[in-house]
Amino acid sequence: MENSCETLCRSLVVHNGLQSESVDISQSVLYTSLMGLLLVADKKADIPLGSGQVGLRNVGNTCFLNSVVQCLSHTRGLRDYCLTKAYLQDKHSKQEPVLMNAFTQVLSRLWDTEGKDTVVNPSRFYSTFKEAVPYFSGYSQQDAQEFLRFLLDRLHTEINRRPAKCPPGTDTAEPKHKCFRLSEQAAVMWKKYLQRDDSRIVDLFSGQLRSSLHCSVCSHYSNTFDVFCDLSLPIPKRSGDKVSLKECLDLFSQVEKLDAENAPMCERCCRRTASTKRLTIQRFPKVIVIHLNRFTTSRYSISKSTVCVTFPINNLDLGPYGPVDCGPVLYNLYAVCYHSGTVNMGHYTACCQDEDGWWYYNDSSVQQVPVDQLQSSQAYVLFYQLNNSSLRK
Ligand SMILES: [Zn+2]
Structure with a gap:
């Protein structure tokens, strides 16, 4: 105890x-x-579950949706929340949570105990999604990461525990934090966020990023805190066919030099000064979604990086990117979304972990996959779960 x-x-x-x-x-x-x-x-609750080893039919360029749904379907905290329909008691809005219901219906067929289906058709869920997010209408190939963001955002809105509009008076002016310590500043900002946005999606996926700006003239530090639902990491450009996830994280969090023209105003100098900026994780989410940003948009075209990014399956330590001296913060991988092919002719698949090991989901087909085959130059979005027991020193 x-x-x-x-x-x-x-x-x-x-x-x-x-x-x-x-x-x-x-x-x-x-x-x-x-x-x-x-x-x-x-x-x-102890929910009776089937194997979850059930594919999703491709209903017309919907592999982006299928791969993301399989990854979310293996996010236990979300799956169980859906299957028990706990969101019906939790949500504040009186409106019917149509997308959440449609999503739950897909999950309940994927995890059906009688194993009635070997393939589930996601059409109804997809059309409900397109009604909720018209941006995704049409049948062109979509980006899985973009879909994931829109889906989580929309589900969050439906099952938010807070009212859509804050009652008048609660929305106070931006407080001045200058007297606070960093951790207190961050906690104030987080509390403020939860007053408007609080759901199982936030419980699982939301974390807080800290951007610290250091003025080279007066040495003043200023911090801003932003909520994130995924980390979009740049892939270092260099010769060689392999980079590590750590190198991507290092690049994401490296100190960036800003010259006076590009820097924001220094609070103390009251003018733009040469500064440095650094991003760190202030608050770790239970589930961290890591997007390997393979697509670069130039003026006329989009290009794709096919560099192999190696990543740890267990014990990814994000401690070095957190608050000073926070110690190791370890995560274990449980799902990966892959993108193969080119920008215009691509295909999405997923690998997800359950009690029996890892499974490869390619639309309607499901196959067991050895853990040593998870690393690939096609890995695109990584889903890691916080390993709570690792927090004990
Ligand atoms: Zn300054």
């Missing part, structure tokens, strides 16, 4: 983005949060 409490405390600390030496959460807050976590753990 003592051990599990310690784990919970540590995970709270990481989720609150606090640095280990500056932990001063009051006893009562800690107690309430712990009780909340225990209740959530108790509420986790």
